[in-house]
Amino acid sequence: MIFNIEVNNKVLKAKRGDSILETLNQNGISVPTLCRMQGFPSSGACRLCVVEVEGKEDLVPACSHNVEEWMKIHTHSPRVINARRTIVELLLSSHPDDCLYCIRNKNCELQELADELGIRERKLPIVKKQVKKDPSSVSITREPDKCILCGRCIKVCRDWIGISTLDYIGKAMNTIVGPTFDNKLNISNCITCGQCIMVCPTGALHEKDDVNKVLLALQDPDKYVVVQISPTVSVSLAEEFNIRFGKELDELLVATLRRMGFNKVFKTAFAADIMLIQMAEELIDRMEKNERLPILSSNCPAFVKYIEQTYPDLIPNLSVIKSPQQIMGSLVKHHFAKDQKVKAEKIFSVSLMPCTAAKFEASREEFTHKGNSDIDVTLTTRELARMIRLYGLNIQQLAPEVSDTPFVIRTSASKIIGTSGGLAEALYRTLYYKLTGKQLINFKIAALRGNKKIKEYNSKIGNHKIGIAAVNGLSNAVELLDKIIEGKSAYQFIEVMACPGSCVNGGGQPIGSGQEAIKARIKTLYDIDEKESVKASYKNMAVTELFDKYIDKEKESFFQQFITSYQKRDVML
Numbered sequence: 001m002i003f004n005i006e007v008n009n010k011v012l013k014a015k016r017g018d019s020i021l022e023t024l025n026q027n028g029i030s031v032p033t034l035c036r037m038q039g040f041p042s043s044g045a046c047r048l049c050v051v052e053v054e055g056k057e058d059l060v061p062a063c064s065h066n067v068e069e070w071m072k073i074h075t076h077s078p079r080v081i082n083a084r085r086t087i088v089e090l091l092l093s094s095h096p097d098d099c100l101y102c103i104r105n106k107n108c109e110l111q112e113l114a115d116e117l118g119i120r121e122r123k124l125p126i127v128k129k130q131v132k133k134d135p136s137s138v139s140i141t142r143e144p145d146k147c148i149l150c151g152r153c154i155k156v157c158r159d160w161i162g163i164s165t166l167d168y169i170g171k172a173m174n175t176i177v178g179p180t181f182d183n184k185l186n187i188s189n190c191i192t193c194g195q196c197i198m199v200c201p202t203g204a205l206h207e208k209d210d211v212n213k214v215l216l217a218l219q220d221p222d223k224y225v226v227v228q229i230s231p232t233v234s235v236s237l238a239e240e241f242n243i244r245f246g247k248e249l250d251e252l253l254v255a256t257l258r259r260m261g262f263n264k265v266f267k268t269a270f271a272a273d274i275m276l277i278q279m280a281e282e283l284i285d286r287m288e289k290n291e292r293l294p295i296l297s298s299n300c301p302a303f304v305k306y307i308e309q310t311y312p313d314l315i316p317n318l319s320v321i322k323s324p325q326q327i328m329g330s331l332v333k334h335h336f337a338k339d340q341k342v343k344a345e346k347i348f349s350v351s352l353m354p355c356t357a358a359k360f361e362a363s364r365e366e367f368t369h370k371g372n373s374d375i376d377v378t379l380t381t382r383e384l385a386r387m388i389r390l391y392g393l394n395i396q397q398l399a400p401e402v403s404d405t406p407f408v409i410r411t412s413a414s415k416i417i418g419t420s421g422g423l424a425e426a427l428y429r430t431l432y433y434k435l436t437g438k439q440l441i442n443f444k445i446a447a448l449r450g451n452k453k454i455k456e457y458n459s460k461i462g463n464h465k466i467g468i469a470a471v472n473g474l475s476n477a478v479e480l481l482d483k484i485i486e487g488k489s490a491y492q493f494i495e496v497m498a499c500p501g502s503c504v505n506g507g508g509q510p511i512g513s514g515q516e517a518i519k520a521r522i523k524t525l526y527d528i529d530e531k532e533s534v535k536a537s538y539k540n541m542a543v544t545e546l547f548d549k550y551i552d553k554e555k556e557s558f559f560q561q562f563i564t565s566y567q568k569r570d571v572m573l
Contacts, residue, residue: 006072020062020073021049029075032084032113034201035150036063038515040159046150048084048113052077059083085117091148093124095202102146102203107511109201110148131176136184139192139208139359144176147204153177153196160500162475163306165190177204189309189571193302193474193498194356194380194507207356207508210377211387217348217376218261224342226264227257227350228328229403231272231410232418232503233381235524236354239510239517240385241395246520248528251400256393258401264336265403268351269410271328272417273537275299278321278562280430280538283493287464292316294467294484294491297423299323301361302498304566306474311481312568322564324414325351325358326367329374330561331407335546339406344372351378354418354506357498366564380508409542412529418503419522421448421455421470424495428457428468429536435461443535449526451501454480467491473500 001016007029014023019042024031034046044061051062052074059080074080091110099105134142149168154177158164165188169176179188197205217223229250238247250267257265283295298304298319307314322330329351333344351358361367362375379387388395402408413426425448432440447457448468453476457468469491471477477496483489499505504521529535537543550558 003069005067005069008073008075014067016067018067020051020060020065020067020071023067024051024062024073024075031062031075032116033063034109034113034148035152037152037155037199040155043151046087048087050080050083051075052080081117084113085119088113088117088119089122089124092119092122094127094129095148096128096145097126103206103209104203104511108203127173129176134178134184135208136186137190137192137208137360138186138363139356140185140190140194140197141206141208142178142185143204143206144178145204146202147177148202149175149177150201151177152199152201153205156195156199160473160475161191161193161195161498162478163189163191166196187571191302191305191309191474191498192357192360192507195499197356197507198505198509198511207380207382208359209383210359210379211383211390213377214350214379214387215390217350220348222346223348224264224346225262225348225350226266226332226336227262227352228266228268228271228325228332228407229253229257230325230351230353230355230418230503231267231269231415232354232506232509232521232525233352233384235418235521236381236504236509236513236517237385237395239513240381241388243396244520245513245517246522246524248524249395251402252395252398254403255398255401256388256395259393259398260387260391262350266328266332266407267403267410268324268328269414270407270540270542271331272324272414273411273540273543274327274562275321275324276413276417276423276426276430276537277543278559279319279427280434282319282321283427283431284434287492294469294489294494295319297493297495297497298564298566299417299423300357300497301355302357303474303477303496305357305360305569306498308566309569309571311485314481314484315566315568317484318566320563320565322367322562323358323361324417325353325361325378326374326564327562328407329362329367333369333372333374334561335558336406349374349376351375352381352384353378354381354503354509355499356380356507358508366566381506381510382508385510406542406546409540411534411537411540412532413535413537414540415525416529419449419525420451420472420497420500420502421445421495422502422525423497424448424455424457424468424470424493426537427493427495428459428466430538431466432461433536433538435464439536443529464492466493468493468495470495472497472502474498 005014033049042063044064049062050059054072129145131144234250337344359378367374416422455470
């Protein structure tokens with residue numbers, strides 16, 4: 001039902017059941033918020049969205065009150081503005097004065113609110129929080145003194161991811177947000193997905209900054225610095241430089257990285273094709289033996305860590321094929337180093353990923369040999385953007401360049417794995433060929449696309465019934481995992497991506513871009529798949545050539561580098 005309300009002495013249309021905040025936003029009136037997040041119930045805890053409603057003695061939080069026909073609302077009256085200023089001033093009174101040095105400088109919601117409300121001086125005495133920084137995790141850094149207790153990270157960790165690592169600790173002025181018993185992140189049940197970072201309005205949570213490690217390597221004449229670019233980083237980086245959402249910067253990024261001084265620039269997508277081929281063969285082998293089914297995808301390091309610490313009985317179900325990041329890391333340090341006659345210890349291998357959990361993955365002992373890691377440093381999209389700015393490079397003014405051989409050719413299948421359901425769809429294309437010797441007529445599987453929490457696709461290939469599920473967001477996987485434990489799963493393959501939306505919405509992606517940007521990234525990846533002719537990984541001739549090179553000699557040791565193992569992880573409460 002549509003009815004009229006009065007806002008700032010103007011008559012506006014309102015819909016019954018909508019909150020005051022929703023109605024104001026629909027009519028182009030912006031009201032500040034801190035605790036509110038789309039898709040979650042509004043609590044009105046931060047009180048920044050308060051408005052004045054005639055007939056009400058107290059100011060009303062717009063996010064948690066519905067509109068009513070009789071309402072006359074004032075959104076920016078002196079009383080309202082004064083209330084908002086007071087709230088922000090109170091937050092600033094216990095907030096560190098280190099904005100110039102903060103990782104979120106110029107992209108901080110508290111900073112923006114202070115600017116919008118015209119707060120130019122401190123009116124309240126500083127009350128510093130006596131809390132220490134937590135740098136224990138290899139992926140995420142906590143700075144509790146910058147926390148404003150908005151509760152966003154708690155909601156996301158609990159409801160989207162289903163982990164509940166973070167919660168309120170302490171009482172009154174001593175309240176902070178952190179892991180249970182105020183433990184360090186590295187001994188908590190955190191899976192390092194980074195979704196808490198994506199919703200944090202300040203610098204209280206951020207990625208472990210490894211930019212300086214790369215800068216030092218680039219300046220070291222004894223280092224041969226190699227970098228790999230994730231398929232999703234190239235479609236999300238544009239937002240960091242105010243370029244159109246979703247614009248593919250692949251070849252421009254290659255040129256940029258060469259200007260920085262990287263010796264070789266490779267595409268992680270090449271390794272993604274290897275992963276898909278090997279995973280298809282693994283699935284066929286398990287189906288023929290009827291063992292350890294369904295296979296659980298293993299290319300999301302956050303999900304792998306979750307299985308290791310929460311469902312250790314399902315570790316045998318995880319695919320033993322490494323993630324694309326680690327496959328490329330192994331190829332670079334072993335195959336490429338040998339071919340180029342460069343010592344593996346001299347190579348400094350960098351990966352550019354949309355994911356904070358990839359930092360944890362790179363540090364796993366399974367991917368370290370004689371103290372030499374296959375990946376030396378993983379940088380998120382945000383860290384990459386900071387490096388580009390540091391070097392003073394205008395990415396749009398450079399001429400496009402092609403990445404280096406031998407890991408240069410990719411298929412469009414390797415691009416869509418960054419979307420929810422994309423891995424399952426890409427895998428099916430190669431699986432079908434391996435089982436039939438024929439190419440699919442229609443490569444697109446609509447049932448595995450979109451934002452549904454769980455997507456399903458069932459088919460029959462020869463004598464094999466193939467049941468595939470794609471889980472969008474880790475919290476939605478629990479029911480399927482429980483069914484595997486109970487022996488009631490009807491699937492042969494289950495894709496699970498911890499982050500809602502998959503890698504296009506990874507914990508290392510640009511902060512504050514919103515759903516419009518995420519949709520644009522997804523569209524770009526599917527557009528690439530639609531336009532390009534080589535859509536299945538088994539058709540990557542460069543991969544075939546690489547495999548043929550070792551088909552007779554060193555075959556076992558060569559293919560062994562694509563395989564890994566997992567371990568049960570005990571978590572302290």
